[in-house]
Amino acid sequence: MHNWILRLVMAFSFLWRRLGADPGQLQTILWAKLTIDDRRPTVGFAQRQRASNKPVKNRGIATIVTSLLMGAVYILICSKLGDTFTSLAMYFLLFMVLLSLTLISDFTYVLIDSKDNFIILPRPVNAQTILLSRLLHIFIHLGKIVVPMSFPGFIYFWVITGFYGAVLFGVAALLATLICIFLINAVYLVILRFTTIERFKDAIGSIQIVFSVLIFILYYFGPRMARQMNLSEAVLLGHRYTYVAPPMWLAALWEVARHPQGQSLTLLCLGAAGLFLPPLCIWAVVRFLAPQFDRKLGGLGGGSAKKVRKKSSEGRKPLYQVMSGLLTRGNAQATGFEVAWLLSGRSRDFKLKVYPSFAYIIVYFFYFSLNMNKVRGQSYLGYLAGTRSYILLIYLSSFALITSITYLVYSDKYKAAWVYYASPLKVPGEVLMGAVKAMMAKFFLPFYGVVMVFSLIVWGPSVLPDMLLGLINVTWFGVLMGFIYLRRLPFSAPFNVQAGSGRFLKNLFILGVPGLTGLAHYLLRKYMTAPYALWIFIVLALGLAWLIYGRYKELSWTELDYI
């Protein structure tokens, strides 16, 4: 596919030559970059693609198909809204959000890849060719998303408003793309102004996490919000605070271009912004932002190593060592605890997978509790206080632990785990136990603390025994998850480890155990009203936790999975 893309780009060789680039070299570099793009795993599917052991190829086609489907969904949603102006504004809002998200998550690591410094810079390629290859690479990548994404909208507006309306829609989509490029470049430069390239990568990871949570929230609460806001009758024009948003300018541009006569001054001004600001933005990108960005990237390859926070030289132990001392027994457990604690905080992939789960738990809780019956006129907290949904919250919290344990085994630097196998470690179960404890101490307990505070506020001190029972239950099935998913030492497996047979049952187990335990807890509370009943189950749960704990830490080398 990229052969014809290259032919299209090189049809403008005269222009590239005029800009000072070498067209032959430009084509060569673009070919390499497009080939690499096609073979790079997609963010979000990287683990699955690696697990299949098949080389990734034709990722470009997957991008196009996905974008086409997204565009169709957007136009379907927006076509139901208020008037045409509102539909267009909402469409471009979704368009720009998704485009920005895709660029940030999928493309950032390409942009800041320092390999070019060693591969292309020593070669006889001039600066204009390098800069132009970078910009064209971005545009081609964007084109693979923008063209298919706007195609359904183009067809829709052709049917509804005629060919001219469809062409205007296409122009507006192009202008939206230019604004996205500007905004992202500007955000990147602001971040880079205050931080190093390594921390920049972490910042991008954080943005990805925030966006994935926002999309998750939108997925669950979007339809409800749309119903409550009665979007089918919504009209955006007239709400002045919306005028700063670029989607409004583009919608206005479309309206003004279709019907120039008799438009209000507001609409004319918004339309003018939509027409003139995007090219101005892209000029700023080419003239100032992209070269600055390139200069910052030029600092890669030396001196930007991430610094770990200095430990106090006064003998004060860092928190993880204090926790390790309190919660573990023996050197092996302490080792597992400390390495899991440290590496889980420094692994970008781990953070991307695990951190959003905390937000997902909160979203799930509010989603399920809001869907329950509610007395009209009652406040949400008042309604909650009359339910036992704290039990739901307790067992939903277990996913924070389960997710962290699930991803603890994987690392791109898995080969560093050789040190375990070369050491005289008699019982690897001790290391694994330490790692599970680290996940509980670092991720689950703080989160559970917040849940406890919330529960005490809403339901009062009467829920404390339930919180204790819930904590112990999560403890034992956390270790049980370890039996299932942590049969390798921490950070010792590559992402392409085959799941093996029984994955479906394993996943069912992960979902089923907290669910069934939560249900049992709920029924216990509902039907066994004697005050001592809960305490009996607390003792039983403690016993179960102790048994499972004891067995897990005895896992031997022969019981572990190897690569």
Place this chain on the structure above:
Amino acid sequence: MTPAISISHLSKTYGGNLVLKDISLDIYPGQIIGYIGPNGAGKSTTVKILTGLITDFGGEVTIGGKDLRKESLDIKRMIGYIPENAELYDVLTPMEYLMFVGRLYDMEASVIRERAETMLSVFDLSGDRDQRMDTFSKGMKQKVLITSGLIHNPSLIILDEPLSGLDANAVIVVKEIMGRLSREGKTIFYCSHMMDVVEKVSDRIILIDHGTIIANGTFEELKQNSGDSLEKIFAHLTGDADLEGAADKFVDAFEP
């Protein structure tokens, strides 16, 4: 004879630190220069300046009679650079990667293909030439890297630890290639910590420490005052004379 490389009062500052201090030297065509020094001495910085990765420096550098600041593209056409860390686009196959590199030097596709096939076969990579390099070992990637640095027949070859990761046979081949290229008039600038190799292959050895050249001569010349092996010369001149004492201190740490 016109020097292949002429460096005059070269200096470089990083964040207030002067990492290269007034380096001056001439290197002639056909010479193999062993450029050695302790970690952080300024070897990599010198190499990055010569290869155009660092453009902000003090002093003058001419390569092949051309000013590095003014004619950097022409100079890059003459240089073949093999960096220490094997940075490759490893989702490409060796053939794809070599085609990519060759075209950056304006080589004809047929020429690239022919040379690549020959060079890869020398390194026993003929059967892997269409395999993606992300499955390659470090040594295999290094062989492709070496090939990519030489495929355009450069007149100046800059090597930074080129033997890293190579098996013994490949090490012999690369050393022979260096010797043959030198006899054909190519200039080789060879950075390495492998003193025994540097000692054997280099016509001249330049020792840099703390950004300054502290020795510049043939192995025989350097031997006269400082020791009978390059290792000892290195230790003597860089001030780390009591290395045995350092080793004793290390092992004594086991004593309670």
